[in-house]
Structure formats: structure tokens, C-alpha cells
Amino acid sequence: MANADRPGWQLGTLRDVPIYIGRTWPIIAVVIIATFGPQVADAYPDLGGAAYFVAFLYTLLLLLSVVAHEAAHALVGQWRGYHVRRIVADLWGGHTAYDTDDSSPMSSALVAVVGPLANAVLALAGWLALHGVGHDREVARLLIGAFVFTNAFVAIFNLLPGMPLDGGFILDAVVWRATGSRSAGLLVAGWCGRVLAVLFVAWTVVRPLLRGDTPQTFYVLWSVLIAGFLWVGAGNAIARAKAGRLFARVRVRDVLRQAAIAPDTALVTQLPRNTDVVVVDRQGVPWGLIAPADLLQAARPELQDVRAAALARVQPAGWVAQVPSVDVDVTALVRAAQNVGGAIQELLVVVDGQPAGLVAIQVLGDALAAAERPAVASV
The missing domain is CATH 3.10.580.10 (CBS-domain)
Structure with a gap:
């Protein structure tokens, strides 16, 4: 049960790290069921109301993907000496909370890269499983196919080089290692994150408009929300970089x-x-x-x-x-x-x-x- 001291509902633990479904997760679950359910119903009219149950099963598969992604971060973080406090699946996918900052560029890069790698492994496992499912089991193939696509997309998207994506932390680590300055790494990765936010809106909203097409309201809203998430996360990284430079002036x-x-x-x-x-x-x-x-x-x-x-x-x-x-x-x-x-x-x-x-x-x-x-x- 959720209470004021927890970020949501606890699913279990992983090496003493609690795993939570965040209080905002039901929002994404409702959105997925509301959008994916009608698509399933149109493709398979015989399912009737069961189409929404199929959409619900997809939300569970998505939850599994998020937990696997964050669990990879947590396990490698523990290996590199981080004190991992919790894993949370929330509206923006999920996050893993640590008590300490990254101790080295190598630790930061390793912790970052394993999240997308976990999704890539799930996508590969789903692709292999898809070949073992008969064509007569169309609903199962639909779910597995969606699972493969989602994990492949998450793996690729998260490796984009900009904060707050995992690729941003990898870029931060590379610049940090090359310059010896964490502030420089955060600054570069933060500004790259802002560029990604602008490019994302340009690709999903502006590009269709320039071609004379009218973007669907649903995709416009999600594009703006995701771009806002990128912009805010990138801004936080830039603020941390500026604070780090200030702190470095006082011993x-x-x-x-x-x-x-x-x-x-x-x-x-x-x-x-x-x-x-x-x-x-x-x-x-x-x-x-x-x-x-x-x-x-x-x-x-x-x-x-x-x-x-x-x-x-x-x-x-x-x-x-x-x-x-x-x-x-x-x-x-x-x-x-x-x-x-x-x-x-x-x-x-x-x-x-x-x-x-x-x-x-x-x-x-x-x-x-x-x-x-x-x-x-x-x-």
C-alpha cells in the first residue's frame, strides 16, 4: 500500500532495494489501454471487450521492461559501490535513486549503458520467442511484437547523446574523462539534451506541418510532453554543472x-x-x-x-x-x-x-x- 513515506506501491525487492510502482504509473497505463485497446479491437473484432484486456496485458509487459531497465542500473550501481535506495516505475518510464553521485567516469558510463542494454536483450528475447509462436496465435504474436518494438525503441532512444537520457550520461562520462571536469561533462550533455528536445518537436510536429500534413493531437501532446521532459532534465544537468563550477572555487x-x-x-x-x-x-x-x-x-x-x-x-x-x-x-x-x-x-x-x-x-x-x-x- 502506498503512503506518504513511499513513492508508490511496492512490488518487491532486488538485493534489498525496494521496487515501486509510482503513483503516476496508472496514468500511462490508462493512456495505453485507451489507445491500444481500440486498435486491437479494430484488428480483431471477434475479441470484443477482451481487446482491452489484451491492452492491459501490454501495460504489464511494459512495466516488466521498465523494471528490467532500472534493475540493470541498480545492480551495476551496487557493483560500482553506489548506495541504491529504490527503483520506481513512473509516468516517464522509471528511475533509480542513489544516495551518492557518480564516483568516476567509468562507473557513470557503466551504470548508464546497462539500462538500454537490458531493453535490447528483452527485444532480442522477444524476437526469438516470436519465431516460436504459430501464426494461428495472432493475439500472442501481436503482444510479443509490441513488446519487441517497445524495447528496441526504448534501447535506441535512451542511447541518444543528451541529458537526461542514458546516452547523455555516457556522453557526460566521455567528456568528464577527456577533460577531467565533471562540470564540463554535465554542461555538454545538458546542452545536447536541449538540442534533442528541439529536434524531437521539429521531427514529430514541425516536419509534418511543413509537408502539409496535420499532426494528430495525441502525438502532438506526447511529443510536447517528452520534449518538455528532455528540456527540464537537460536544464537540471546544466544547473548542476554551473553549481559544480562555483563549488570548485571554494576549498x-x-x-x-x-x-x-x-x-x-x-x-x-x-x-x-x-x-x-x-x-x-x-x-x-x-x-x-x-x-x-x-x-x-x-x-x-x-x-x-x-x-x-x-x-x-x-x-x-x-x-x-x-x-x-x-x-x-x-x-x-x-x-x-x-x-x-x-x-x-x-x-x-x-x-x-x-x-x-x-x-x-x-x-x-x-x-x-x-x-x-x-x-x-x-x-
């Missing part, structure tokens, strides 16, 4: 300030007075923060026996940001702050398992704003 070291580490059982009198204190539990897990102003307040004689645990302010889950070095850019810090949300004011930066210092969200925002100003002034 973790630029916004980091020193902090002391103390166990939560330490007496307040044992803590340094001129710096922030990160409080850890018996296992060494940081959970609280004591500001210098709070330590000054605790300097009164009657509070000399107070321990750090009583003075520390509990920090929200996710306040620890792991980075490989303080010389890297602040992308990981921005992502950590976004994941936690508005409840966070400080991030604890950890390098190789050791706390390196604190970063105030306000300081991080100011540094990014300052880094953006020269670019705005030069436009």
Missing part, C-alpha cells in the same frame, strides 16, 4: 575553523575556553557541540562539577561531512547541508576518520556568494 580549508574534541564525560573545567568543543560519546561518535560562549557561562563556581554532556548542544543527524582532504572543494559540504536541511548550523568535517574542524553554514554560504560575484560582474 574546505577556506571555510574551516579549528575545534577541540572532548568526551562527554569530561568536566567543564577540563575544556579549553577559547575554541568550540566537539563532544563525542564512549565510542568516539560526535554528537554535540559546545560554543566558547557556553563555556564562559559555565565558568561560575557552582558549575565546576558539570560535565560536557550537560552543556553540549545536540546536533542533527548528518552533521558530519566526510572529505578526503581539506584541500578539496566544498561540494561534499554543500551536499551534506542540503541533506540535513534547515535544522543545521554547523558541519563537522572529518578527514580519514579524524575530525578536522567545523564549518558554519553561514560562512559556507558567504564564501560561495563571494566566489560567485566575480563571475556575475564579468558577464
Whole structure:
């Protein structure tokens, strides 16, 4: 059953990854039944109302194709070290959600290419199965033929080189590998996605008009919807590229300030007075923060026996940001702050398992704003 915490109705799991039918999937199912059903009824009048049941079976085959496509992404993503959260079949086909960004051009390309390859394999399997079905079983041949065509089309269409299609991620990986810049890859793939959106509308709508034909309303609507999907996805990639270039201008070291580490059982009198204190539990897990102003307040004689645990302010889950070095850019810090949300004011930066210092969200925002100003002034 669907609820507010889920993207839809859960079908099952794949290596602990939940698989959902998204809440928008019934829309595409209704559209397919409403359009494919009459075509089946016209081709096979003897079926009567059963023609719509045949159309319903086709929606199930389409659902199988979507799940297979996304499952391929998920399995290869797990192999390449991604934390896969869920697989969802929705109005636009489907998507696989990850907790982390692509770790390398090779990982990104591999995860992207296996989706269309899965559809190509299904198309081949359907084509082989079609040869084993007798010509007297016309409805079965119709369903299998539609299954073959759909999977072949999805495989080819998804390999087109533009975001947000899988081919766009492959193009992104190629440019990323060639230039060493993920932002450059996203920018190229994003603009190619926008070109694809324009070409798609030109081919399906403008081209018939130039030939003097009147495009059917149904195909016009779907063309515009698909082109809109491509345009928005491409725009998101371009926005990510611009954000990545901005983040690259600020290093973790630029916004980091020193902090002391103390166990939560330490007496307040044992803590340094001129710096922030990160409080850890018996296992060494940081959970609280004591500001210098709070330590000054605790300097009164009657509070000399107070321990750090009583003075520390509990920090929200996710306040620890792991980075490989303080010389890297602040992308990981921005992502950590976004994941936690508005409840966070400080991030604890950890390098190789050791706390390196604190970063105030306000300081991080100011540094990014300052880094953006020269670019705005030069436009």
C-alpha cells in the first residue's frame, strides 16, 4: 500500500532495494489501454471487450521492461559501490535513486549503458520467442511484437547523446574523462539534451506541418510532453554543472575553523575556553557541540562539577561531512547541508576518520556568494 513515506506501491525487492510502482504509473497505463485497446479491437473484432484486456496485458509487459531497465542500473550501481535506495516505475518510464553521485567516469558510463542494454536483450528475447509462436496465435504474436518494438525503441532512444537520457550520461562520462571536469561533462550533455528536445518537436510536429500534413493531437501532446521532459532534465544537468563550477572555487580549508574534541564525560573545567568543543560519546561518535560562549557561562563556581554532556548542544543527524582532504572543494559540504536541511548550523568535517574542524553554514554560504560575484560582474 502506498503512503506518504513511499513513492508508490511496492512490488518487491532486488538485493534489498525496494521496487515501486509510482503513483503516476496508472496514468500511462490508462493512456495505453485507451489507445491500444481500440486498435486491437479494430484488428480483431471477434475479441470484443477482451481487446482491452489484451491492452492491459501490454501495460504489464511494459512495466516488466521498465523494471528490467532500472534493475540493470541498480545492480551495476551496487557493483560500482553506489548506495541504491529504490527503483520506481513512473509516468516517464522509471528511475533509480542513489544516495551518492557518480564516483568516476567509468562507473557513470557503466551504470548508464546497462539500462538500454537490458531493453535490447528483452527485444532480442522477444524476437526469438516470436519465431516460436504459430501464426494461428495472432493475439500472442501481436503482444510479443509490441513488446519487441517497445524495447528496441526504448534501447535506441535512451542511447541518444543528451541529458537526461542514458546516452547523455555516457556522453557526460566521455567528456568528464577527456577533460577531467565533471562540470564540463554535465554542461555538454545538458546542452545536447536541449538540442534533442528541439529536434524531437521539429521531427514529430514541425516536419509534418511543413509537408502539409496535420499532426494528430495525441502525438502532438506526447511529443510536447517528452520534449518538455528532455528540456527540464537537460536544464537540471546544466544547473548542476554551473553549481559544480562555483563549488570548485571554494576549498574546505577556506571555510574551516579549528575545534577541540572532548568526551562527554569530561568536566567543564577540563575544556579549553577559547575554541568550540566537539563532544563525542564512549565510542568516539560526535554528537554535540559546545560554543566558547557556553563555556564562559559555565565558568561560575557552582558549575565546576558539570560535565560536557550537560552543556553540549545536540546536533542533527548528518552533521558530519566526510572529505578526503581539506584541500578539496566544498561540494561534499554543500551536499551534506542540503541533506540535513534547515535544522543545521554547523558541519563537522572529518578527514580519514579524524575530525578536522567545523564549518558554519553561514560562512559556507558567504564564501560561495563571494566566489560567485566575480563571475556575475564579468558577464
